[in-house]
Amino acid sequence: MKPKEREPSDKKAIRSRVAHVGSYLPRECGIATYTADLIASLREESPDLENIVIAVNDREAHYNYAEEVRFQIEQHDEATYAAAADFVNRSRISLVSLQHEHGLFGGRDGEYILTFLTRVSVPVITTLHTVLPEPRPHFKRVTAQVAAQSDSVVVLAKTARPILEDAYSVPKDRMQFIPHGAPKVSRRIGLRRAAKRRLGLDGRRILTTFGLINPNKGIEYALQALPEIVDIYPEVLYLVVGESHPQVRLRRGEGHRRKLLRMVSDLGLQRHVRFHNRFLRSEELIQYLLATDVYIIPYLNPDQIVSGTLAYAMATGKAVVATPFLYAKEVLAEGRGMLVDFRDPDGIAGAVLRLLSDRELLLEMDRRAYDYGRKMTWPRVARKYRQLFERVLQKQPQR
16 A cells, blocks of 8 residues: 655744654544644644654544644555655654554554664654563564664653563663643632533532443443442442444444443443443543542553553542552552452442542542642643653764
């Protein structure tokens, strides 16, 4: 397949030009949202920086991208990775910012991205969205080679640094911690009540889980916890906000969502559960979070090293009940949230009931989450990326 290229219309030379490689909106994907939010914040914080996008398309999908997308990689066509590197090399680009997740790229364990990295001639900063503590040998080799081909590696959790050093032999001085970005939201009295009123949720105690739905989200365990909760607080409403993950839908259809809907019916929870089967943009999502009393994140993968949904919940000042996956253990430490065992409906119910029955505890957890979340607002994250861009360019302007 011939790679798609869009030449820039503005030929004016500027100081720095960054090519962001990853998925991009309107593709419905967490990394696409991350990349778009990062670019929007870089524009606000560093208007002298030009940001262009090399978008990665999934199988048999084509998108109506915004004008900043200048080139497209087809996930399973290795030749387009080489063509993308050639595009970078001839396009006055100063630096590449790569958003890396193995499943985003073609080849075994996403190895096609190495074709791009070995061919590109400008410095590369790679943000790792997955870091497995005990990887399979081939997965480990691909990750180690990605890191070796990068001038700097960004981790989104401090927990990832010793894992990369010990399991992947990444030097300490090549790693940089930058927290996952999240919206900047003001916190004031009455905000939760006002958000509930806008959404037609007056009089309800709101529990929320959001994100692209897949079996690893553990939503069935939150549903199993609800009967005990609503027996004491019949005004509780559990919002499951988000559509099925596109790749899950492609491979398995809507079977998992239908399973969850049957569970709601079998448990007699129709008045207490509401599914919003849509991919929400940040502005609308923030309104649901502001209306939330307790955010539930019952993920099943203990090795998950980052969660954009948890970052958003922290930034909006929510009391969180989560399973102890790696990222949750880091950001919810020191009383910023409550951890329960994996696959433990009784634990979820007990934690939620404790928060709903103790308003002082809930508000204190809200405050601690919000204070921590200030460190990860997008303007701060964009400034950290810009500072890293400058350090890398000063140290090694050309590969």
